[in-house]
Amino acid sequence: MAETVVQLRDVTKNYRRDAFELKVLQGITLDVEAGDYVALMGPSGSGKSTLLNLLAGIDQPTSGELIVAGQQVSRLGESKLALWRQRHIGFIFQFYNLIPVLTAYENVELPLTLRKSSRAARRKRVETALSVVGLQNRMKHYPRQLSGGQEQRVAIARAIVTDPTLLLADEPTGDLDAESGGEVLDLLGQLNEQFNKTILMVTHDPKAAARAKRLVRLDKGRLVASAPGGGTGA
């Protein structure tokens, strides 16, 4: 039986805006097992990104139990949380969020600089990650010298270079044309299928969602449906 990477039990998240309390997530219960590829869909404001932020440990739930990679995330302090994030989470952003002043190589190397490892060991990992995303020949390029699709592939290399337990992707194709978006989805599928990476992807795009193994729908902060996806991942 596969290990459970994500365990959400009755998770709620409220935001206070002036006198009002905004209930963004209500009673979310969800399990994601190792090697799963989950697409999280729902209309704008349904709480998808908030749920992703909770899973990444960059936001805290108001109540409920949130266990990711065997760790009750809400119990970690700021410093330990940062350490936990760099070990277990790979984050892929809609707008790639590469550091403009660093080359593709340096961007991918960035999370590794937080670990104690030799320059040679780091180099090997970075080159492997960049070759997985097919950009080993763009290592010295700065983000402004890359296309959107290439930037997102560098961002994916940065997310996988530490070999994290969970890959979280927030609208990874949202800023790309159809062709580049397709390439990125191929890559995510490959990571899931060939490298058994557990992926949770927020998307608006039904075509992207169709590539996932499982589809989870959110509406007004509640989980309304969880069903097998159309894809096998690849």
Added chain:
Amino acid sequence: MIPIKYTYRNLFERRGVAFMTLASIGFVVLVYIGVLALAGGLRAAFADTGDPSVVIVMRDGTRAEMESSYAQESHRLLTAMPGVERTADGDVAASGETVTIQIFERVDGTETNVMVRGVEPGGFAIRPAFEITEGRRFEPGRGEIVVGRSLAGRLGLRVGDERELGRNTFRVVGLFTGVGAHGSEIWGDYRDLGDSFRRSGYYSSTRLKAASPAAARDLIETVKAEQRLQVQALTEPEYYELQSETSSGQFIILGNVLAVLMAVGACFAAANTMYAQVAARAREIGTLRALGFKRRSIMGSFFLEAVLLGVAAGGFGALLALPLNAIQTGTMNQVTFSEITFQLRTTPFAMFSGIFLATITGVLGGLLPAFGASRQKITDLLREA
């Protein structure tokens, strides 16, 4: 820790804003080093003057030679004291001198006080660094004077010119250098000048040359022990140090006040730049935090950026200040109220102080923005466009 290349490349990335800040701090540094160079030059002018084996004797209770006056009997007692050296010719290595202040017109038309010194023949023997650069030494009894080279430039005096000093007219026969603060003086024969100023038989000071600095200290004790004399004795460096402190101290105070006021303004410029950097890179900061970089790493990175900016600005200011070195200028000696000419000295200390001031400016300007950058919530940062 965030790689240092991230820090310095960001400064280059936004080089326009960074350069404006660098320039604003750099000019503060320029002014600061400039004032320190004035003080340093003034101090050096005095420091170059003193010979620790020469004892200067003045009337008790006076701060400067021009305030001092005593009669010939005292001078004779002093030159006859044991411990006073002899010159190669067998004369006593001593010089009784009379000092007066005269008003001269500068080249720019303004007036200044100039120290006119009557020197006995021994005065040259006890000042071996004295050097005539043009013309010749004055000869006693002929109404001749020599002028410090740097002073001559400021007064527009040339060899052959004539000036009234007291009752008589004196002719410039030479320009001299090599005797520090004396370079701002006019020298003539003791008797000629004494006669012209009706001060014959009176001395402002007596310089006594001892065999060594240690012998000079013994000589001072001998002078102090002499009950018939109402004088004070100190070595030349001690005497000029007192004058230097009074005059250069004012520059240092002025420099520090100016520097602090301007640096406060530059701090705001640095803070403004760093706040702009933080605002422009909000999403980057969020990304770094999401990747696992801790708050203190973010704070450290922005702080380092501000410090680098400060150090670079300090270097820029120091470079701008380099041409100030050796510029000839003059001011009023705050003890004798006479003109003193000197060269600006951009000493390593002045340069280091300027760079240090710039670094502090960068540190203070970067502190709050760096702290602010580290305190924001990751979710808020990632939402920034």
